[in-house]
Amino acid sequence: MRSLKAASILFMALSLLTLPGCWSSNEIEDLAIYSGVAIDEGDLSEVERGLEEKGGSYSKQNKITATVQIVPLKAGTKDEVKGKTSPYTNISGAGDSLLEIFRQFSLRLNKPIIGHHLKIIVISSQLLKERNIKQVADFMLRDNDIRPNVKIFVSQGEAMQILTTKLPDEVPSFFINDIVKNQFRSSKIMDPVQMTNLDALMYSKQSFILQTIVQAKRQLAFSGAGIIKGETGKWIGHLTEEDVECINWLTNASSSGIIKANNEEGDSIAYEVKGMKTRIRVHTEQDGRLIFQVRVESKGRISEDWSVEGNPSLSSYQKEAEKLFEQKLSMMMDHLLASMQDRYKVDVAKFCEIVRIQKPQLWKKVKSNWDETFSESTVNLDIHVNVTDYGSTTK
Amino acid sequence: MAVSKSFLGPNDKITTSQAAIFLNNAMLGAGILTLPRSVSESVKTPDSWISVLVGGLIAILVVVLMLKLSLRFPGKTVFQYTSAVIGRYPGMIWCLILVFYYIVIAGFEIRAMAEVTMYYLLEGTPIWAITIPFIWLGAYLVIGGIDAIARVSQIVFPISLCILILSYLLSLRLFELDNLRPILGDGLGPVIHGLKSTVLVYSGCEVVMTLTAQLENPKQALKAVLTGVGIPIGLYLFTVIMVIGGVSVDSAVTSTWPTIDLVRSFEVTGFLFERFEFLLMVIWLMQMFCNYSCFFYNSSLGLSQLFKLPYKAVIFALVPVIFLVTMIPQNMNELFGLGDAIGYLSILLFLLFPVFLSLLALMRFGGGGGARHEKS
Numbered sequence: 001m002r003s004l005k006a007a008s009i010l011f012m013a014l015s016l017l018t019l020p021g022c023w024s025s026n027e028i029e030d031l032a033i034y035s036g037v038a039i040d041e042g043d044l045s046e047v048e049r050g051l052e053e054k055g056g057s058y059s060k061q062n063k064i065t066a067t068v069q070i071v072p073l074k075a076g077t078k079d080e081v082k083g084k085t086s087p088y089t090n091i092s093g094a095g096d097s098l099l100e101i102f103r104q105f106s107l108r109l110n111k112p113i114i115g116h117h118l119k120i121i122v123i124s125s126q127l128l129k130e131r132n133i134k135q136v137a138d139f140m141l142r143d144n145d146i147r148p149n150v151k152i153f154v155s156q157g158e159a160m161q162i163l164t165t166k167l168p169d170e171v172p173s174f175f176i177n178d179i180v181k182n183q184f185r186s187s188k189i190m191d192p193v194q195m196t197n198l199d200a201l202m203y204s205k206q207s208f209i210l211q212t213i214v215q216a217k218r219q220l221a222f223s224g225a226g227i228i229k230g231e232t233g234k235w236i237g238h239l240t241e242e243d244v245e246c247i248n249w250l251t252n253a254s255s256s257g258i259i260k261a262n263n264e265e266g267d268s269i270a271y272e273v274k275g276m277k278t279r280i281r282v283h284t285e286q287d288g289r290l291i292f293q294v295r296v297e298s299k300g301r302i303s304e305d306w307s308v309e310g311n312p313s314l315s316s317y318q319k320e321a322e323k324l325f326e327q328k329l330s331m332m333m334d335h336l337l338a339s340m341q342d343r344y345k346v347d348v349a350k351f352c353e354i355v356r357i358q359k360p361q362l363w364k365k366v367k368s369n370w371d372e373t374f375s376e377s378t379v380n381l382d383i384h385v386n387v388t389d390y391g392s393t394t395k
Numbered sequence: 396m397a398v399s400k401s402f403l404g405p406n407d408k409i410t411t412s413q414a415a416i417f418l419n420n421a422m423l424g425a426g427i428l429t430l431p432r433s434v435s436e437s438v439k440t441p442d443s444w445i446s447v448l449v450g451g452l453i454a455i456l457v458v459v460l461m462l463k464l465s466l467r468f469p470g471k472t473v474f475q476y477t478s479a480v481i482g483r484y485p486g487m488i489w490c491l492i493l494v495f496y497y498i499v500i501a502g503f504e505i506r507a508m509a510e511v512t513m514y515y516l517l518e519g520t521p522i523w524a525i526t527i528p529f530i531w532l533g534a535y536l537v538i539g540g541i542d543a544i545a546r547v548s549q550i551v552f553p554i555s556l557c558i559l560i561l562s563y564l565l566s567l568r569l570f571e572l573d574n575l576r577p578i579l580g581d582g583l584g585p586v587i588h589g590l591k592s593t594v595l596v597y598s599g600c601e602v603v604m605t606l607t608a609q610l611e612n613p614k615q616a617l618k619a620v621l622t623g624v625g626i627p628i629g630l631y632l633f634t635v636i637m638v639i640g641g642v643s644v645d646s647a648v649t650s651t652w653p654t655i656d657l658v659r660s661f662e663v664t665g666f667l668f669e670r671f672e673f674l675l676m677v678i679w680l681m682q683m684f685c686n687y688s689c690f691f692y693n694s695s696l697g698l699s700q701l702f703k704l705p706y707k708a709v710i711f712a713l714v715p716v717i718f719l720v721t722m723i724p725q726n727m728n729e730l731f732g733l734g735d736a737i738g739y740l741s742i743l744l745f746l747l748f749p750v751f752l753s754l755l756a757l758m759r760f761g762g763g764g765g766a767r768h769e770k771s
Binding site: 144147148149194196197199200201203204353356357358360361363364 | 440514515518573576577580581642643644645646648649650656659660661662670
């Protein structure tokens, strides 16, 4: 009896060795992890053209070109790899379904690609001119590997060029992902639009902006933002760096950055923003038009002054400087408002949120054609700049 | 095996705190993963949380009513006393509906759990390989009776609670109060409209009607059920506020599993776990397991008491039935459809049934049985 029990326990213990395990496990060394995706207009790359000539094709239309940036797992030590190989591999394919293109890469790579560590997606503005962003991003929103915190950018020029930028020992997608963190230094960097946000924005058909990345001589930079019109989901224009800065300040997304003004002699004087707070109230006029009362209050210091005579420690001088900064800031704001209300007729500075929260009943009525309503409304600016100090030198 | 003698089966008793946790676990299941979407879909404004709160108050009222009804028949479960109130055959039919409901909801929980697991954790694993171990394990636990389930819940719940709260706190970085404003911008209309989907997430509280019979100390029953209902209400409220505040109403509506998506929306670099959704899901699987076990227990107890069948035999007989229920939905839409159907059935069982029974009991037996006032 006892031996029977012992035998059964032994059997169970042994079967434990074979039973557990992960059903569908994949060794990480056998996976090609991609960290960035670039989406362009459908154009065959040289490689693909060559492949097609030899019959390497399938039934498709070349509507988009997708490039994935694969980060290889370094087998050797860091020094060994350094200098010898590029820290990333890019592979492009054209087609009319992102998933199909991705699966097609399985025919050209020795490892399956996997999106768990995707950080950024760059979409060319050229492509978005013709195609709704919903079509382009749909796969990424549905896929279970790709996380909702992937950041989305647009590029001037080819998106795949952004991912091939030559940076010593840097993977461009990680590089771009890190630039976003510099927001505390410059409010020209907007809060990145993530997949979650994109989902909500497309659902509510709001117009929005995506940070633009430009590149020249294989160096890249964040520069302004591309406007995506809510109704069509298409790229309709570009906002300058200063416009983006103003949007950040208007929406209280960031309170960093500088304002540089020129005095009468043309000398530069720079104001470092330490705090920026915007309050917006909305009223309706009798004819139904909306009036936004925007009050911007800022605190900061004079961090650079080129004028030889000026003395930033004098409060009279500070008052004058404040006036200069206020003028400059309202000039910048006016530029932004002109772009939004006259040129593109969209609201991308979240004025809709103000109406939604302050006048929910009205919001229901104007929601469907908000961009037009906003373009016809009046925005009154009330800007207060307050210089609190002048750095470590008094003169 | 000598151990089986110590198993008292369906006759064992539980303490007040065990009862509270048992009730809590009967309500907290897969619902928390989809709640923000289902509520936002019907409310359409950021007021979902008010809806959840009001739904919770209704749930409290109903639970208290069920408790009062059950306390009239000390030591008897709903399956035993229904016949006494409305006659043998109608009682039998009512109870069979209740058993059927428990079986379906048990199957639903397992299936929802399997779907989440297959999509996010174990892609490629066949569904039976996920569901069958859970069903078997559940059977093993249910054989131990309510006491065993309550003990497991006592171990699991604090862990899952900690992880859930931790995930939410980490998501605070996404939280924006503006996403929750304006409050009552469209008046009370949307809130009331949303009630039908919030009542759904409180389904499961019917277990009070069997739970009461097994209380060690029935005098503290009210305290137990109020705690048991209070915790899920608090957690649901917290969930909706964090998800809507974190990702906005529009995103919650478009997401299949909004709560998981909230946790997927951020990475905690340099922390022990960079990606919290895996931890949350793995832990929440245990919670869903407890949840399912509660329903499994109730359905087998019901069948064995109704037909005077041996409890263990019923459990084993139900294993394939639950597996079949698990496999009924052919796709996600059918799964969510089943969830809604359960909700509607639960309104019937959960609102009308206790009220009706209470009234009848009041008419037939007057105020006897302890509680004189039935107007709760």
